[in-house]
Amino acid sequence: MSTEAIPAEKPKRNYNALFGLTLLALLVLLWIILSLATSSFASANNISNLLRQGSMIAILAVGQTFVIITGGIDLSVGAVVGFATVIAAMLINAGIPVFLAILLTLLVGVAIGLFHGFGIVKMGLPPFIITLATLTSLRGIGLLMTNGNSISINNDAFQEFSRNSFFGIPNLFWMVLLVGIPAYVFLHHSRWGRYLFSVGSNAEASRLSGVNVQRTIFMAYTLSGLCAAFVGVLLASRIGIGNPTQAEGWELQAIASSVIGGTSLFGAVGSVHGPLLGAFILATINNGANLLNVNAFWQRVITGVLIIVIVYFDGLRRRGGK
Template sequence: MSESAVTAPQSTRGLQRIRFGVLLNLTLFGLLMVIWGLLAVSTDSFVTAGNLTNLMRQFSLLAIIAIGQTFVIITGGIDLSVGAVVGLSSVIVSMLLVAGLPIPLAIFVTLLAGAGIGAIHAFGVAYMRLPPFIITLAGLTAWRGVGLLATNGFNISGLPKEFSGFSRAEFLGLPSLFWMVLLVAIPAYVLLHISRWGRYIYAVGSNAEAARLSGINIRHTIFLVYMISSTCAALAGVLAASRLSLGIATTGDTWELQAIASSVIGGTSLFGAVGSVVGPTLGSLLLSTINQGANLLNINPFWQRIVTGLLIVLIVFLDQLRRMRRN
């Protein structure tokens, strides 16, 4: 069976994915506009340059992780380790900088370590036949433990001012962290929505056996998505260390849940084969807005978890209805 034998029937499903994604993205954007309008009316500080800048900084790290997570979920997998990878990467880059390595080299080595972690997870999924939930759950605890062991539970300070100052810098009036989201999102969009590798990723999530029979290398695709996810988490760890001016092994605690929530709220199907780059970015911005809005209105922040849970249930329910109509 040729690759065209798989991609041809998938073209219709691809159009359905696009229509569903556009509709959901417009809905999320409209919801964001409503929430921003309510916050602008309800508070005096929401529509201020300082607050909006802080919001962009808050959502940026989550958006980067959520974009990487989306690649994995589209293939029908899950990556529960990203929060631990953030913490470990924060430690790695801080230790390298304190040891005197140049900033670019320290960042490169840290991102390389992140890609290596993703390769380990992919090996467990592709070759050991372990469920993604199990191998990345093991990574969640193991990588957190490695970070704590390396630091003995202490924070790493004394980072170069040039490194720490990056997260506070602005370019064209926007925070540098926001530009980092674009630096990740644009290549991710090209890879997922334009390149043939993107078609392979969707094909694996839709029907792995049919994708294999069409000549798609399933293992290579699995390695690609898990390495992307862990590398994005490693980049978030580097940026978190820059923002905090510290290497902290516990950085990113529970971020894996927020990343999954952002991706799902952004329209990524937990059943696989459905997702985009724009969706999780908007989902991350929505969750960050809810969190900041709760703080500005002096609402108990624990309500954010309840609202997030309800949004996940609603989106998954709508996804199930879409799948039922398609079948």
């Protein structure tokens, strides 16, 4: 009966935008503090560096967010990044045109995502399990392919891409926009985006409303795999090698960025701008800690504390509305 008694609530739609603004304010605040506290933070060199650091996690976090909105999780993205560096390096060294090599690497990411979708939808495996299995086995496959060695990429143009800038902004950051803007349109202005939310909120209700739930889940994991493979290409360009053990623990950073950006691990709540901001907040904290000569081990602790604090306040706000 209490359901009848509760008067309808105030609109909460602006919640997402508001939360985004809060995150943006936090990011700006961090930048101001660090500019004042250190002489080197505000230098062009450091800012470019910061944007490069944050960009790759940001792209991973976008893909991850699609998956988390459906109520799933993709633990494999770090391993996919490492694996993709190997694929890209091998293809380029084999003399395949860079453009085609990148395309093939992305297709590998798509294939991995489809495999996850297959495992979840057709085999009934929990997302945590199937992506955990991929996490470990992809690293193994990569090591088998390379015999545990790194592959140096013999293509200077490919490597220069990640070091260069366009209009003074690092190319890697442009890549965030390249992924982020279509992702935003997809998530918030296309029906497939709506279906991601509805499946994460109530798969049965969505199915009965005519939503193809299986296809939606396939789509989420495929996009996450695609983003991860893309980051793999960028990483290969940046470090100039293919190495399957790269990007260790990036899946956790991507999840952390997504969660800091307001994504609910229970599904059906999330955005594109949130994870992007989350990724750059994490990058800023790491960068600032380096400049301030904080022990690198403390950075991990700070990240953990930040996740707890932000998610706690986020939860308070959500509950507070009721």
